[in-house]
Amino acid sequence: MSTEVVATSAISDAQPQSPSAPTQKSVEKVNLLGLSRPQMEKFFEEIGEKKFRAGQVMKWIHQFFVTDFAEMTNISGKLREKLEKICVIEAPEVVHKNYSKDGTRKWVFRVGDGEGSLVETVLIPADDKTGARKTLCISSQVGCALDCSFCSTGKQGFQRDLNQAEIIGQLWMANYSYMEDIPVLERERSVTNVVMMGMGEPLLNYDAVLNSMRIMLDDFAYGMSKRRVTLSTSGVVPKIDQMVKDIDVALAISLHAPNDELRNELVPINKKYPLEQLIAACQRYIAKDGNESSRKHVTIEYVMLDGVNDSLTHAQEMIKLLKNLPSKINLIPFNPFPHAPYGRSSRNKIISFQKALSDAGFVCTIRQTRGDDIDAACGQLVGQVADRTRRAEQWKKKVAAQNEIIRSQG
Known part of the structure; x- marks a missing residue:
């Protein structure tokens, strides 16, 4: 799985860092499946997006069971590309x-x-x-x-x-x-x-x-x-x-x-x-x-x-x-x-x-x-x-x- 430099404080409980992670907080792609709404809102704010995006993405994940960001049609193409680079939606x-x-x-x-x-x-x-x-x-x-x-x-x-x-x-x-x-x-x-x-x-x-x-x-x-x-x-x-x-x-x-x-x-x-x-x-x-x-x-x-x-x-x-x-x-x-x-x-x-x-x-x-x-x-x-x-x-x-x-x- 690829590694990206992303904001981490919003997901520290849900996505623990590797002990060997470098000081710039380089982590694996964030699994959005496990984030509660407050955690998701904080994550979006930390990547420079409005926190209302959290509710939109949560609906796609948990109500329509979508794992491909390209299918999230009420989200801009630019944001979908951004999420594709730093996030995944992955069940066990x-x-x-x-x-x-x-x-x-x-x-x-x-x-x-x-x-x-x-x-x-x-x-x-x-x-x-x-x-x-x-x-x-x-x-x-x-x-x-x-x-x-x-x-x-x-x-x-x-x-x-x-x-x-x-x-x-x-x-x-x-x-x-x-x-x-x-x-x-x-x-x-x-x-x-x-x-x-x-x-x-x-x-x-x-x-x-x-x-x-x-x-x-x-x-x-x-x-x-x-x-x-x-x-x-x-x-x-x-x-x-x-x-x-x-x-x-x-x-x-x-x-x-x-x-x-x-x-x-x-x-x-x-x-x-x-x-x-x-x-x-x-x-x-x-x-x-x-x-x-x-x-x-x-x-x-x-x-x-x-x-x-x-x-x-x-x-x-x-x-x-x-x-x-x-x-x-x-x-x-x-x-x-x-x-x-x-x-x-x-x-x-x-x-x-x-x-x-x-x-x-x-x-x-x-x-x-x-x-x-x-x-x-x-x-x-x-x-x-x-x-x-x-x-x-x-x-x-x-x-x-x-x-x-x-x-x-x-």
């Missing part, structure tokens, strides 16, 4: 895609250099009262550092954070997949909902995720309702409090256990931010007033593990834990993966668990498993990602050793 490389028989779509993207620098993105279609819903599950990191015991993604370890272009590029590509053969001016955005619920812990990549969500909400980009953008976290309490100041989107908590002892085992970050702190942070998050706020409740995600967290005693503990937190509960049937030490709770157990919560006054649903024929279901977002940390290898050896002890004792 698709190295694999698969469409399920149930309509689910899955992509594997290469991000950065290296065969193991891959992330996965899943789009799940569903019909609801507003029409056809298309929910995109977006990744924020290559791998994950939190190592939740039931999650296949965590078994590969953590490699790096995604930048803004790599995060928003997943949404760009999912939309584009429905319209690549449609004339530019007839294109319409297809994805209706986004959940930051893919690979990685979003709040540990805070700035890039925050700016990406701002692009999702921006009327010059995707114009999504803040109630249709959800951030899911395992419980990084200080960053939940930071979100109160920075953005208004829906919040989901990966709970998975109703007491600290069990949650310490399933979700190790609980040792740092135990349930009392986490629930208090959730209460602070939804304290904002206003009818238009998306913070009216917190979504509680709870994966159902056979004989581990699925008893009626656990249900009663959960009722007590959440009694003062406006919440909707989503029960998730566990999706087994190779060498997983858990099994999926029976349908009867899940229904009994749901009934206990519903009888206590909670809105409680059971998630329908989708896309498992293409390894796209919740907890299976590991696919072709390489294990650079050797965590998966060590974990598999541990499971094999435990199984050998069980056999010898039997």
